[in-house]
Amino acid sequence: MNKIEKTTVCIIGAGPSGTATSIQLSKLKIPHYIIDKSNFPRDKTCGDGLILYAYKAMKILGDDLFASFLKHPKFIHSKKITLHLNNRSKIEFKETDDRDMIISYAKRIDFDQFLVSHLSETYANQHFGSGVKEIRDEAEGVFIKLKNGKEILSKFVVGADGAKSIVASKLANNKIDKKHASTFVSAYFKDVIDLPIGNAAEVRMIYKKMLLFFYVFPLSDGQVNISLGGRADHIKKYGVNLVDEIQNIIKNHKKVKNKFKNATKIGNWRGWSIPFHFGNHKITGERFLLVGDAAGLANAFYKEGIGTGMMSGIIAAKNIERCLNKDGFSEASLKKYDEDLQKEFGRLLKFSHYALRAAKYKGFFLAMAGLLKKKIEQKVHRIIKKRSY
Numbered sequence: 001m002n003k004i005e006k007t008t009v010c011i012i013g014a015g016p017s018g019t020a021t022s023i024q025l026s027k028l029k030i031p032h033y034i035i036d037k038s039n040f041p042r043d044k045t046c047g048d049g050l051i052l053y054a055y056k057a058m059k060i061l062g063d064d065l066f067a068s069f070l071k072h073p074k075f076i077h078s079k080k081i082t083l084h085l086n087n088r089s090k091i092e093f094k095e096t097d098d099r100d101m102i103i104s105y106a107k108r109i110d111f112d113q114f115l116v117s118h119l120s121e122t123y124a125n126q127h128f129g130s131g132v133k134e135i136r137d138e139a140e141g142v143f144i145k146l147k148n149g150k151e152i153l154s155k156f157v158v159g160a161d162g163a164k165s166i167v168a169s170k171l172a173n174n175k176i177d178k179k180h181a182s183t184f185v186s187a188y189f190k191d192v193i194d195l196p197i198g199n200a201a202e203v204r205m206i207y208k209k210m211l212l213f214f215y216v217f218p219l220s221d222g223q224v225n226i227s228l229g230g231r232a233d234h235i236k237k238y239g240v241n242l243v244d245e246i247q248n249i250i251k252n253h254k255k256v257k258n259k260f261k262n263a264t265k266i267g268n269w270r271g272w273s274i275p276f277h278f279g280n281h282k283i284t285g286e287r288f289l290l291v292g293d294a295a296g297l298a299n300a301f302y303k304e305g306i307g308t309g310m311m312s313g314i315i316a317a318k319n320i321e322r323c324l325n326k327d328g329f330s331e332a333s334l335k336k337y338d339e340d341l342q343k344e345f346g347r348l349l350k351f352s353h354y355a356l357r358a359a360k361y362k363g364f365f366l367a368m369a370g371l372l373k374k375k376i377e378q379k380v381h382r383i384i385k386k387r388s389y
């Protein structure tokens with residue numbers, strides 16, 4: 001029979017949200033387990049773009065971590081993002097001269113490995129390569145069983161296991177919520193030509209039966225990450241086949257097709273979901289809290305989920321310290337985590353929901369965007385100053 005291992009805190013998932021939680025807990029000298037079903041380096045379907053909170057979170061986690069991010073040979077940076085509203089109008093978001101970047105690009109296989117390599121040898125007990133198969137609340141703690149048979153009893157659990165979180169489904173009883181999620185497909189291409197100068201990000205709003213977002217992000221190895229997606233419930237309602245749509249865009253879209261005329265796809269199309277249900281689902285309860293995608297913290301409009309996830313991990317770790325030293329892990333004492341997340345993200349994420357809803361109405365949105373262009377650029381600058389490095 002297996003001997004049950006005991007720990008005070010167990011993080012499930014070692015993506016950006018789980019690793020940020022772990023690094024912050026280690027800074028607070030709190031020993032913990034961190035579990036992931038994969039061994040690292042491992043890939044994750046993503047656009048590979050890092051903005052806003054990713055910088056802020058890395059700076060909080062440590063100046064040395066941020067410095068090694070900046071000089072990492074596989075990560076590149078840019079001062080410009082262009083949002084194409086249609087073939088004629090666009091909004092440009094440029095970083096000011098005194099700041100280095102507005103967006104960085106890092107393949108997730110490299111970025112997540114970079115974060116994992118910063119986990120503490122002293123405080124983070126790492127269990128990678130076997131996923132959580134069972135999890136339940138018991139009298140003495142949360143019982144966790146891994147696929148390899150290992151059994152763990154933890155006083156407290158952090159659900160950092162992404163969009164299809166087992167912690168969210170078993171402990172919080174949350175269901176997959178297609179109304180508050182996007183579905184995206186993505187793939188890498190080589191030999192893409194005529195990319196914008198200075199590694200600028202290209203984002204296009206494409207109106208078909210529904211609104212779709214198309215992203216072209218350059219990478220350090222000369223490849224390009226392209227992705228396409230939109231609201232999950234609309235994709236289902238209108239029967240949109242994202243792979244057909246994105247292939248059609250790179251073949252026929254008059255502003256895109258030339259770039260891809262000699263390009264070759266590397267690997268397969270991959271699809272995954274981006275949840276933005278924060279505020280609509282339970283994210284804390286007796287002996288657990290959720291971070292990142294498990295908590296539905298992605299930005300509904302521009303899909304930042306890495307940075308918000310990392311920032312939620314930092315906020316989670318500070319709350320765990322408080323609960324451990326003072327208040328206990330009851331549902332009531334964990335409410336403070338909900339409040340702290342609301343304070344940090346509430347307004348921004350609500351604004352992103354409004355923007356996504358408004359963007360559905362093409363004529364209205366284009367007219368408003370044209371009219372308010374200067375104001376939007378100013379607002380984005382304020383967001384960057386407040387929520388970035």
Ligand SMILES: Cc1cc2nc3c(=O)[nH]c(=O)nc-3n(C[C@H](O)[C@H](O)[C@H](O)COP(=O)(O)OP(=O)(O)OC[C@H]3O[C@@H](n4cnc5c(N)ncnc54)[C@H](O)[C@@H]3O)c2cc1C
Pocket residue numbers: 012013014015016017018035036037038044045046047048049050051130131132133160161162163164165166184185186227271272273274291292293294298303304305306307309
């Ligand atoms: C196509 C696409 C493009 C995107 N582009 C961007 C972008 O450019 N920028 C951006 O900021 N965000 C982007 N996102 C969103 C971003 O990928 C997520 O928001 C981010 O990965 C969330 O981080 P996380 O740590 O919460 O979850 P994840 O990165 O999903 O990490 C969860 C971890 O938990 C592990 N896990 C899962 N289940 C178990 C289990 N049962 N037991 C143990 N371990 C488990 C997984 O192996 C994984 O390592 C994109 C998403 C998609 C789908």
